[in-house]
Amino acid sequence: MSSCNTPEKRWKFHGGVHPEQNKRQSTVEPSAQARMPEKLILPLHQHIGAAAEAIVEVGDRVLKGQKIASADGYVSAPIHAPTSGKVIDISEYPIPHPSGLRALSIVIETDGRDEWVEYKSTQDYTRTNPSHLRNIIREAGVVGLGGAGFPSFIKLNPSSQKKIKTLILNGVECEPYITCDDMLMREDPHSIIEGTHIMRHALQAEECVIAIEDNKPQAYESVCKAAEGIKGLRVALVPTRYPQGSEKQLVQVITGKEVPSNGLAINIGVVCHNVSTAAAIYRAIHLGQPLISRMVTVTGAAVKRPRNLEVLFGTPIEALLQQCSVESEQIERLVMGGPMMGFALHDTSLPVIKTTNCIIAATRKELGLDQPVMPCIRCGACADVCPVKLLPQQLYWHARAKELDKAQEYDLFDCIECGCCSYVCPSHIPLVQFYRFAKGAIWTQEQEQKKSDQARERHEFRLMRVEREKLAREAKRAKKKAPKPKKAAAPKAPAVDGAKMAEKMRDEAMNQRDSAVNARKAEIQAAVARVKAKKEGAAPKSDEATSITPAAPQKSGIDKKDDSPAASDNNEQVQ
Amino acid sequence: MLTSILALSALALVFGLILGFAAICFKVEGDPLVEQIDAQLPQTQCGQCGFPGCRPYAEAIASGDAEINQCPPGGEATIHALADLLDREPLPLNPENGEVKPKTVAFIDEQTCIGCTLCIQACPVDAILGAAKQMHTIIESECTGCDLCLPPCPVDCIEMIEIKEDMLTWKWPYPPEPAPDSRQEVSA
Numbered sequence: 001m002s003s004c005n006t007p008e009k010r011w012k013f014h015g016g017v018h019p020e021q022n023k024r025q026s027t028v029e030p031s032a033q034a035r036m037p038e039k040l041i042l043p044l045h046q047h048i049g050a051a052a053e054a055i056v057e058v059g060d061r062v063l064k065g066q067k068i069a070s071a072d073g074y075v076s077a078p079i080h081a082p083t084s085g086k087v088i089d090i091s092e093y094p095i096p097h098p099s100g101l102r103a104l105s106i107v108i109e110t111d112g113r114d115e116w117v118e119y120k121s122t123q124d125y126t127r128t129n130p131s132h133l134r135n136i137i138r139e140a141g142v143v144g145l146g147g148a149g150f151p152s153f154i155k156l157n158p159s160s161q162k163k164i165k166t167l168i169l170n171g172v173e174c175e176p177y178i179t180c181d182d183m184l185m186r187e188d189p190h191s192i193i194e195g196t197h198i199m200r201h202a203l204q205a206e207e208c209v210i211a212i213e214d215n216k217p218q219a220y221e222s223v224c225k226a227a228e229g230i231k232g233l234r235v236a237l238v239p240t241r242y243p244q245g246s247e248k249q250l251v252q253v254i255t256g257k258e259v260p261s262n263g264l265a266i267n268i269g270v271v272c273h274n275v276s277t278a279a280a281i282y283r284a285i286h287l288g289q290p291l292i293s294r295m296v297t298v299t300g301a302a303v304k305r306p307r308n309l310e311v312l313f314g315t316p317i318e319a320l321l322q323q324c325s326v327e328s329e330q331i332e333r334l335v336m337g338g339p340m341m342g343f344a345l346h347d348t349s350l351p352v353i354k355t356t357n358c359i360i361a362a363t364r365k366e367l368g369l370d371q372p373v374m375p376c377i378r379c380g381a382c383a384d385v386c387p388v389k390l391l392p393q394q395l396y397w398h399a400r401a402k403e404l405d406k407a408q409e410y411d412l413f414d415c416i417e418c419g420c421c422s423y424v425c426p427s428h429i430p431l432v433q434f435y436r437f438a439k440g441a442i443w444t445q446e447q448e449q450k451k452s453d454q455a456r457e458r459h460e461f462r463l464m465r466v467e468r469e470k471l472a473r474e475a476k477r478a479k480k481k482a483p484k485p486k487k488a489a490a491p492k493a494p495a496v497d498g499a500k501m502a503e504k505m506r507d508e509a510m511n512q513r514d515s516a517v518n519a520r521k522a523e524i525q526a527a528v529a530r531v532k533a534k535k536e537g538a539a540p541k542s543d544e545a546t547s548i549t550p551a552a553p554q555k556s557g558i559d560k561k562d563d564s565p566a567a568s569d570n571n572e573q574v575q
Numbered sequence: 576m577l578t579s580i581l582a583l584s585a586l587a588l589v590f591g592l593i594l595g596f597a598a599i600c601f602k603v604e605g606d607p608l609v610e611q612i613d614a615q616l617p618q619t620q621c622g623q624c625g626f627p628g629c630r631p632y633a634e635a636i637a638s639g640d641a642e643i644n645q646c647p648p649g650g651e652a653t654i655h656a657l658a659d660l661l662d663r664e665p666l667p668l669n670p671e672n673g674e675v676k677p678k679t680v681a682f683i684d685e686q687t688c689i690g691c692t693l694c695i696q697a698c699p700v701d702a703i704l705g706a707a708k709q710m711h712t713i714i715e716s717e718c719t720g721c722d723l724c725l726p727p728c729p730v731d732c733i734e735m736i737e738i739k740e741d742m743l744t745w746k747w748p749y750p751p752e753p754a755p756d757s758r759q760e761v762s763a
Contacts, residue, residue: 045742099745402749433750440746452618455719458700459620459628 011256013249015385016241026299031308040314043105046353047149049075063117082292082312084115098343121288130202140284146274149355156202165269167205171212172245175338178358180295183308185219189226195278243418300361302330318348332364340419374427382421392421399438615656620699621721647673679720679735687732694724
């Protein structure tokens with residue numbers, strides 16, 4: 001029975017902050033469809049894990065929903081064409097990422113016809129086995145739409161040891177400014193509920209809770225109405241507090257259980273998905289449509305008509321800004337994500353990707369950039385608000401001094417980078433940046449250690465091998481010398497025994513090898529001469545030079561990809 | 576008098592036996608300090624330090640024949656780690672041994688390679704695959720970027736390529752330090 005009015009027990013997490021909401025601006029207008037741009041830029045890496053691999057070529061015509069890049073490895077997700085058109089380029093383009101790096105992207109020139117590829121819906125998912133369902137979700141390219149972009153099918157795989165007790169649907173959306181989930185819950189609660197059913201079936205979860213913060217009364221009402229009368233589904237209204245949308249904090253609020261340090265929610269029998277992911281799964285299963293668009297909040301003081309738009313992936317951000325009437329000269333900073341955990345973008349031509357939930361075009365006044373950084377006064381305000389009960393101050397000192405092992409002793413890796421500590425810091429120290437730096441430095445160190453251990457092992461093995469070969473050669477030479485006096489006596493016995501025969505053959509082989517070595521030396525010299533001539537570029541081809549065919553180019557083994565999942569456990573982005 | 580002499584001699588004998596036994600049973604193989612130093616070195620086996628590999632260099636440091644600032648691939652981080660380990664003052668990298676360069680990986684131009692196997696013999700970590708008169712190729716994940724394959728190549732077909740940063744290897748940089756005068760600005 002769905003319960004919207006029955007009060008249930010709720011727990012609290014430590015700390016947290018109440019930043020100014022700024023959500024009302026973008027919920028005045030109903031959501032709209034973003035205009036179709038002329039070009040869509042689709043980076044192959046839009047999720048956590050390995051980048052997808054392009055399966056189309058420049059010049060190919062693609063249809064809406066057609067797979068254009070396939071998943072490479074387990075932790076990866078395919079990418080589909082958001083509309084019909086022609087592939088005009090596959091090369092490196094700037095991507096919306098804090099690094100500002102460029103990455104391989106597929107560019108599609110849209111033809112405006114929006115022609116769908118043939119797709120097939122799954123009629124009755126309850127009769128389909130969960131593993132097949134997961135496969136459909138994987139093939140549809142569904143990733144966590146809360147902001148982290150972790151491939152969803154992995155989180156729909158119930159562990160064999162632990163039964164899934166609770167499935168939590170995250171409609172908390174605790175970061176200021178962002179309202180895309182809010183709008184989706186208001187306008188389309190049915191897809192969320194349908195998606196939830198599919199997830200429950202895949203996970204065989206006992207109960208299901210949809211969590212919504214109490215600053216979204218309309219969304220709560222709308223979801224409650226849609227969930228009316230459904231058994232085992234509960235809609236929970238939770239008091240607004242940042243970072244409640246972080247997976248571990250939400251699990252604590254709903255179940256009262258804390259996710260263990262270095263552990264995942266699944267370890268305590270809980271799985272958490274975003275509400276928009278549920279809607280995407282509904283579309284993948286019931287309609288057979290892959291993930292090709294998402295709701296994006298376009299807001300900030302520089303935006304005249306802040307609102308939510310349903311945007312095709314690959315749409316340049318400038319097109320969205322234009323549609324929402326942005327005064328571009330007023331933009332001081334363009335942020336992707338929320339003000340607490342988002343990052344600045346340096347270019348408006350960057351595309352919207354699967355993890356883009358919000359674009360904030362902020363003015364100078366809005367950001368309060370003029371606050372100077374001052375020394376830490378050890379006031380402890382950061383420790384009071386830390387939702388993970390860490391000691392941000394100690395972490396800061398150690399990270400700043402690059403004392404990485406000490407930072408790790410203070411559980412650096414339990415930090416969820418929510419930004420509460422930086423938010424309350426009276427000295428305006430960018431604390432989270434220090435933690436991010438320290439985490440990255442530790443990862444680099446670990447990787448280098450691994451690589452050097454491997455190199456040491458290989459080097460030692462090589463030394464051993466060289467030594468062994470040397471000994472073997474010496475032994476052979478000693479043997480070769482020893483039988484000589486015997487040879488003189490050999491004619492007496494014409495019957496050559498097997499051992500001697502073998503020895504003779506070995507000797508012959510050695511002689512042959514010597515001559516081979518000489519021949520090779522001559523060949524090398526010839527080759528050197530040839531290459532020299534080639535390099536000078538003036539030498540005409542002589543018969544002699546062409547008679548020795550150079551080694552044919554063969555399949556190269558160097559393009560082997562290192563598909564280490566970057567930070568697969570880092571999927572706890574605050575939504 | 577006699578009893579005390581006897582007692583002490585007996586004790587001396589017993590302890591002597593225990594010590595002798597311990598010396599044989601718990602003998603430490605090799606020099607543990609060398610192991611510790613070797614663990615800090617980057618294992619490129621490049622020989623830029625003047626020793627044939629990382630372990631010989633570690634042995635030289637342990638015996639006092641070499642300074643701790645002769646490893647360019649390790650750079651400042653290795654010097655600091657060694658200084659901490661050996662309780663010495665960190666020194667700047669010795670320019671005679673080379674300078675810190677960005678990490679690279681070798682690449683063989685397949686068109687030019689003649690299959691002479693000379694680079695295979697030079698590679699300290701067996702990261703080159705190939706056979707006589709067959710094209711050779713680098714096993715990228717095993718290459719330490721030591722440059723040792725470059726000099727023996729008769730046709731100069733090996734090139735060192737800088738390892739490019741991508742989304743998976745990119746790491747957040749160290750946050751910029753606040754301007755030193757920011758405090759005065761506020762009080763003014």
